[in-house]
Amino acid sequence: MTSNAETYGIIVAVDGSPASDSALRWAACDAVLRKSSVTVMHVVEPVIVNWPIPPLQGTITEWQQDNAHQVIERARDALAAGAVGAENLVVRTEVRYAGVVDELVAASARAHLMVVGSRGKGAAGRVILGSVSGGLVHHARCPVVVVHAGDAQAVDYISPILVGIDGSPASEEAIAFAFDEAERRRVDLVALHAWSDVDVFPALGANWRAYEDQGHEVLGERLAGWHERYPDVTVHRRVVGDQPARSLIENSQQAQLVVVGSHGRGGFAGLLLGSVSTRVAREAEAPVMVVRGPTRS
Incomplete structure (x- = not known):
C-alpha cells in the first residue's frame, strides 16, 4: 500500500438505495475493525439539457442538489447505527458532480477500500450488477466490496x-x-x-x-x-x-x-x-x- 492510499481510508459510494444502506452497514463494521476513517461519497451526474438551443451540458438542477444533501444525511445516520463503536468513527462526506463511475474510479486511487451496493434484483427476480458496481469491479484502483441489499442486515462475525x-x-x-x-x-x-x-x-x-x-x-x-x-x-x-x-x-x-x-x-x-x-x-x-x-x- 502506498502512503497516499490512506487519504480516504474506506470510501462508501451511496445513492440512497437499499443496497447502498447495506453497503454502509458493512463499511461501518469493517471500519471499526480496521480503525479506519470512512468517506461517504455521493456523485451527482449532470443533466444534459437539449433545449433551448444551444444545448446546456453539465447542468446541476436544484432537485439534484437537494437530493444529494438528503442522501448524505441519511448515510450519516445509517453509518452511525451500523456497528458497535461506529459512533466513534471519523466520518467525512463528499459530493462530486461528474460521471459516476469515472469519479469513483478516480477517488479509488487514494483509498484503501471502496464499498458499493449492487443494484439488487431485476424484473425477472435475478440479481443484477449495476453499471456503477460493475464498472468499479473492473476499473477501481483499490479493492472493491460489493454488498447486496440485505447482506449486512445481521453482520456475520462467525463464518469463515x-x-x-x-x-x-x-x-x-x-x-x-x-x-x-x-x-x-x-x-x-x-x-x-x-x-x-x-x-x-x-x-x-x-x-x-x-x-x-x-x-x-x-x-x-x-x-x-x-x-x-x-x-x-x-x-x-x-x-x-x-x-x-x-x-x-x-x-x-x-x-x-x-x-x-x-x-x-x-x-x-x-x-x-x-x-x-x-x-x-x-x-x-x-x-x-x-x-x-x-x-x-
Whole structure:
C-alpha cells in the first residue's frame, strides 16, 4: 500500500438505495475493525439539457442538489447505527458532480477500500450488477466490496472468509487481503481452487487424480509462507472439480466474505478471472471483495 492510499481510508459510494444502506452497514463494521476513517461519497451526474438551443451540458438542477444533501444525511445516520463503536468513527462526506463511475474510479486511487451496493434484483427476480458496481469491479484502483441489499442486515462475525485461488498476480493479491481479513475478524479461512472451467467433464478415462493432485499443488505453492505471517489463522484447503464461479457462489452460503481477484492469468485452469469475479460479485450469497492484481506497465 502506498502512503497516499490512506487519504480516504474506506470510501462508501451511496445513492440512497437499499443496497447502498447495506453497503454502509458493512463499511461501518469493517471500519471499526480496521480503525479506519470512512468517506461517504455521493456523485451527482449532470443533466444534459437539449433545449433551448444551444444545448446546456453539465447542468446541476436544484432537485439534484437537494437530493444529494438528503442522501448524505441519511448515510450519516445509517453509518452511525451500523456497528458497535461506529459512533466513534471519523466520518467525512463528499459530493462530486461528474460521471459516476469515472469519479469513483478516480477517488479509488487514494483509498484503501471502496464499498458499493449492487443494484439488487431485476424484473425477472435475478440479481443484477449495476453499471456503477460493475464498472468499479473492473476499473477501481483499490479493492472493491460489493454488498447486496440485505447482506449486512445481521453482520456475520462467525463464518469463515472464502478466497478463490488460481495462481495469478490478482489471486496473490486476493490471498493477502483474505488473510488480513481473517486475522482481523478472528475467523478461519477457506482457500478454494476449482480446476474445471467447462460445463462438461473431459473425455471418459481422463486422469482425474492428476487434476486433483495438481490443484492441491497449486494451493500448496500459493499458500506457502502465509501461515508464518498469520499463525493464528486456520486455513481449510478445498480443491473441487467444478466451474470456479459456480463453486465460489455455492460456498459463499457458508462465508461472511468472499475474496476474489480480477483479470487473472486466464484463471482457475484456463478461465478469464475477470468473468469469474463479475459473476461472483453478482450472485454470491455474501459480500464480495474484488482485488485487482498489480498494474502492468
